[in-house]
Amino acid sequence: MRLRLVPQDTSYDFFRYRTITSGISIVAVVLSLIVWMVMGLNFGIDFSGGTTIRTESPAAVDVGAYRGAIDPLGLGDVRITEVFDPTFGPERNVAMIRLQAQEGQESVSAETIAEVEAALQALDQQLTFASVESVGPKVSGELVRSALIAVGVAMLLIMVYIWLRFEWQFAVGAVAALFHDVILAIGIFSVLQIRFDLATIAALLTIIGYSINDTVVIFDRLRENLRKFKTMPLVDVMNLSVNETLSRTVMTSGTTLLALIALLVLGGDVIRGFVFAITFGIVVGTYSSLYVAKNIVLQLGVKRDWSKPDAEAGTQFGDADA
Amino acid sequence: MLHIPTWKRALIWAVVAAGVLLALPNVFYSRVESHNDAARAIEQSGATPEREAALAGWPGFLPSGLVNLGLDLRGGAHLLAEVHVEDVYEDRMRGLWPDVRNALRAERDAVGPVRRVDGPAGELHVRLGNPEGMARAMEVVRDLARPIVSLTGVGASDIEVRGEGDLLIVTLSEAEQQATDRRTIQQSLEIIRRRVDEVGTREPTIQRQGDTRILIQVPGVGSAAELKALIGTTARLTFQPVVGRTDTAGAAPGAGNVLLPSLDEQGVFYIIEDRVVVSGEELTDAQPAFDQNGRPAVNFRFNPTGARKFGDYTAENIGNPFAIVLDGEVISAPVIQSHIPGGSGIITGRFSVEESTQLAVLLRAGALPAEMTFLEERTIGPELGQDSIEAGALACIVAFCAVLVFMALSYGLFGIFANIALLLNVAMMFGLLSMIGATLTLPGIAGIVLTIGMAVDANVLVFERIREEMRTARGPARAIELGYERALSAILDANVTTFLVAAILFTMGSGPVRGFAVTLALGIITSVFTAIYVTRLIMVTWFDRARPKTIEV
Numbered sequence: 001m002r003l004r005l006v007p008q009d010t011s012y013d014f015f016r017y018r019t020i021t022s023g024i025s026i027v028a029v030v031l032s033l034i035v036w037m038v039m040g041l042n043f044g045i046d047f048s049g050g051t052t053i054r055t056e057s058p059a060a061v062d063v064g065a066y067r068g069a070i071d072p073l074g075l076g077d078v079r080i081t082e083v084f085d086p087t088f089g090p091e092r093n094v095a096m097i098r099l100q101a102q103e104g105q106e107s108v109s110a111e112t113i114a115e116v117e118a119a120l121q122a123l124d125q126q127l128t129f130a131s132v133e134s135v136g137p138k139v140s141g142e143l144v145r146s147a148l149i150a151v152g153v154a155m156l157l158i159m160v161y162i163w164l165r166f167e168w169q170f171a172v173g174a175v176a177a178l179f180h181d182v183i184l185a186i187g188i189f190s191v192l193q194i195r196f197d198l199a200t201i202a203a204l205l206t207i208i209g210y211s212i213n214d215t216v217v218i219f220d221r222l223r224e225n226l227r228k229f230k231t232m233p234l235v236d237v238m239n240l241s242v243n244e245t246l247s248r249t250v251m252t253s254g255t256t257l258l259a260l261i262a263l264l265v266l267g268g269d270v271i272r273g274f275v276f277a278i279t280f281g282i283v284v285g286t287y288s289s290l291y292v293a294k295n296i297v298l299q300l301g302v303k304r305d306w307s308k309p310d311a312e313a314g315t316q317f318g319d320a321d322a
Numbered sequence: 323m324l325h326i327p328t329w330k331r332a333l334i335w336a337v338v339a340a341g342v343l344l345a346l347p348n349v350f351y352s353r354v355e356s357h358n359d360a361a362r363a364i365e366q367s368g369a370t371p372e373r374e375a376a377l378a379g380w381p382g383f384l385p386s387g388l389v390n391l392g393l394d395l396r397g398g399a400h401l402l403a404e405v406h407v408e409d410v411y412e413d414r415m416r417g418l419w420p421d422v423r424n425a426l427r428a429e430r431d432a433v434g435p436v437r438r439v440d441g442p443a444g445e446l447h448v449r450l451g452n453p454e455g456m457a458r459a460m461e462v463v464r465d466l467a468r469p470i471v472s473l474t475g476v477g478a479s480d481i482e483v484r485g486e487g488d489l490l491i492v493t494l495s496e497a498e499q500q501a502t503d504r505r506t507i508q509q510s511l512e513i514i515r516r517r518v519d520e521v522g523t524r525e526p527t528i529q530r531q532g533d534t535r536i537l538i539q540v541p542g543v544g545s546a547a548e549l550k551a552l553i554g555t556t557a558r559l560t561f562q563p564v565v566g567r568t569d570t571a572g573a574a575p576g577a578g579n580v581l582l583p584s585l586d587e588q589g590v591f592y593i594i595e596d597r598v599v600v601s602g603e604e605l606t607d608a609q610p611a612f613d614q615n616g617r618p619a620v621n622f623r624f625n626p627t628g629a630r631k632f633g634d635y636t637a638e639n640i641g642n643p644f645a646i647v648l649d650g651e652v653i654s655a656p657v658i659q660s661h662i663p664g665g666s667g668i669i670t671g672r673f674s675v676e677e678s679t680q681l682a683v684l685l686r687a688g689a690l691p692a693e694m695t696f697l698e699e700r701t702i703g704p705e706l707g708q709d710s711i712e713a714g715a716l717a718c719i720v721a722f723c724a725v726l727v728f729m730a731l732s733y734g735l736f737g738i739f740a741n742i743a744l745l746l747n748v749a750m751m752f753g754l755l756s757m758i759g760a761t762l763t764l765p766g767i768a769g770i771v772l773t774i775g776m777a778v779d780a781n782v783l784v785f786e787r788i789r790e791e792m793r794t795a796r797g798p799a800r801a802i803e804l805g806y807e808r809a810l811s812a813i814l815d816a817n818v819t820t821f822l823v824a825a826i827l828f829t830m831g832s833g834p835v836r837g838f839a840v841t842l843a844l845g846i847i848t849s850v851f852t853a854i855y856v857t858r859l860i861m862v863t864w865f866d867r868a869r870p871k872t873i874e875v
Contacts, residue, residue, distance in 0.1 A: 002731070002733075002874075003728075003731035005732075008789075054706065056705075056706075087713060110546070110547035110550060113547070114547070128705075129701075130705060131700070131702045131703055131706050132545065132546065132699075132700070132701040133699070133700040133702075134546075134698065134700070135697070135699075136695075136697040136698060138404075139698050146830050147830070150830035150831065153826050153830070154822065154823050154826045157826065158823075161818065161822065198831070198835055199835065199838075201835065202765055202827060202835040202839075205823050205827050206823070206838075206842070208823055209819065209820040209822075209823035209824065209842070210820070212819040212820070213779070213816040213817070213819060213820050216815045216816045216819055217812045217815075217816050219815075220811055220816075221812070224808075244790065245786070247786050247789075248779075248782050248783055248786040251732060251778075251782045251786070252776070252779040252782050254728065255725045255728055255775050255776075255778050255779075255782075256772065256779075257775070258725055258775065259721035259724065259725055259772065259774050259775030260721075260771070260772065262717050262720040262724060263714075263717040263721060263768060263771045265717075266713060266720055267713050267714060267767075267768070267771075268709060268710055268714070270394075270710055270764060271710075271764050271765065271767075278768070278772065
C-alpha cells in the first residue's frame, strides 16, 4: 500500500483566483508591517542589551515573590516570566528573569548579578541558576546592524544567482516571495511577542533558504516547459509546471515539517522560538513559492521565443548542467 | 544503459566509508574523549597507569576526532572583552617624558626651562620657557624617535613632534599607534591564554574579534564572574640575580636562594637569589629587535625608578647572569655585557626571530597592558547543556524515524534506498564535522534536524521525475536515467541558493548562529552527494541484479 498525498495526475487551476491570492498576500504583508510598527518586537538581550537569568527549582515559581525580592535592588525594568515545557515535570520549575541594561555599564556587573542571585536564593534555598547571560548595549547595536546586513546580502546574492540562471522576471518574483515570507515571519513574532534574538535571524535566513529552494524547483520546471510548449499561454504552462511538481512540493514540505514538529515538541524550550520561526516560515514559504513568486512572473510576462539566439542573453549559464 | 564505471563505484563507497569512519568516534563520545585527554597528558607530563588505561580505551589506528560541543551544550563561560588600546598610548607618553625632559634640559640655553602641562590623553604637552627655541627643541625631541620595526612601517618613526606657540606636542605616529594596538591585543591574548591554561580546562577558545576585541570561551568554568577573576590576575615578572644552573630537579638551592625551572629548556633549573632587583611593574615596554651583529634580540625599557635600580645593579655585576623570571619560571638568564644606564636594555641570546618576538610578548605580558571592559558575559550551567543535548538527540531520533517511515510508505523500495542514503548522509555529516573540528551548538542540532527533513528533497525530486518519465520512456532503465538527468538542474539550483544563505550566515554570524550555518552547509554538501551518487549507485546495483521489467516508484 503506497502512501500518496497527491493524486497521480492533477490539473488544479492554481491561478484562477490569482487576484484573491495576491490580495491575501498583500493584506497579510501590510497587516504584518502594521503590527510590527504598533506592537514592536520583543527583542532579546542580543539586540537590546541587558541580562537574562534562568532559574530552576523544585519548588513552584512565585513571580510576585521574585519581583518583591528583586525590586528593592533598584535595577529598573525587571521582567519575570515562568517557562513551561511538557518535558519539565513537576520537580522542575523554570523562570526567566530579564534585567534591563544598566546605566553606564557595558554589561551588567558581576556584583549586580550576585546581588540578584542572593536575593532570590534567600527566597528559595534550592534555587539554582542554569544560565546567566549579559550583553552590553554597544555589542547589541552592532549585532542588529550585522543581522540586517546578513539578511540584505542573502537576498541580493539570491537575486543575482536567479537572474543569471533564469530571467530577470524570475528574480523579481523570487525576491518578492522572500520579502513576503520574512515580513510575515516578523509579523507573527510581533503578534505573539516571541523573543526575537540572534537565533531568530538565523531562522529568518533559513526560511529564505528554504523558500528559495522551493521557488527555484518550480521555476526550473517552468523554464523546461516554456521551451517544450512554445505556443501554450503562459498561465497554462505555469499551471502545468506547478501541477507536475506538486507531489514533490508536498513531499518535501511534509518531511521537513515532520522533522521540525519533532523538534518543536521535543527539542526543549531553549530553542523553541527558533524552531517555531522556521516551522512557520516553511508553511508560508511553500505558499509563497506557489503564489507570490508565480503571480509576479505571470504579471511581468516572460520572453517566450527561446529559439532565437538573443534569447540566450539572460540564461548563458542555464544549460551548463541541464 | 545504467552503467557506472567500477572505479567510480569504488570511489563513492570509499568516500562514504571514510565519512562513516570519521563519524564513528562520536558514537563512543566519552571513551574517545578520555582517550584524547590521556594522549595529550602523556605527551605533556608522562604516562601513569590510569592514563595508559584511558589511552587503551580507544584503538589508536581509528580516527579520534570528535565534534566539539559548544558552550550551550556543554556549559561554561563566555566573555567578549574590549581592550582599551588607547590606555597604552598614555603609558608610552608617561614613559617618554623623562627622556624628553633630559634631552631638553641639555639644551636649556636655547629652549629655556621646560615643564609638562596637561594635555589630552595620549599626548605629551611640554611648555617651553623660551618659545624662540622651538625649532631646536623639536629637533632634539625628534632625535629621541626610534624607527618602527614592522613589515609595513619601514622608514617610519614611532613619535610625531609638532609645536603650537610655546607648546611642544609629542604624539605617537599613526603607524606606531597601529603597531601598538596590534601588540596590545596580542599581549592581552597571550596573558589571557596563559591565565586560562593555568586552570587546565579542555579546549578554551581565546581569539581576537574585530580590531580591539577578544572572545573568551571556556567550557567547564563555573561562571563568567569566575573567569573574569581568573583573567584579571596579573602575572608576576621579576629580574633576579642568578647563583647557578643545574639539571637536577631536587638540588638544594642554599639559604636565601630558590630553585626555579627554565621555561623553554626541559630539565634545566636555575638557582636564583631570592631578591628582586626590578619587577615587571616597572617595565614600560619590550619589543623584538636586532643587536649590533644583526641577531634577533629584545629591547626593553623601564620606568625611571626601575631604570635607576637596574642601572645600579648592572654597573656592579658586569659579566654575571641575571634571570628574567615569570610566574616562577625562568624565561631567560642573559649575561650582563655592560653597565645599562637610562633604563633601556637589550636581551640577547640564542634567539630566532620568532623566539625574540615571543619573549617580547611574554615580557610585556606580565600584566594586562590595558584595561578591558566586558561587553558580553554568558554563563551556561552544565545541567542546562546536558538537558539541551538530550532534548536535541531525542528530537533528532524522532524526526529521523518519522522521515524514514514517511519515505518508505511513499516510495516503497526506492524510499528504502533513500533512507539508506539518509542514514549515510547523517553519518557523513558527523564525519565532516569531526574532521574540521567544528563546534556543535544547539541551533546546530536544529540545523541537523532541518537537514534530515530537507535531505530527502533531492531524492524526492529524482523519484518524482522517474515517475513521470515512466509514463513516456521506453522501459524502467531509461526512466531512471532520464529521471536523474532531468532532475539534476533543479537539485543544483535549489541547493546552490540554500548554500549561499549558509555561507552568509557563516560570515556574518557569530557563536551559535555560526554553528547552525556550518551544519546547514555541510548538510547540503552531504545530501547532494548522497542523492546524486549514493542513491543512484544503490539503485543501479539493485537494477543490475533484479532486472525488473517494470518498476514502481
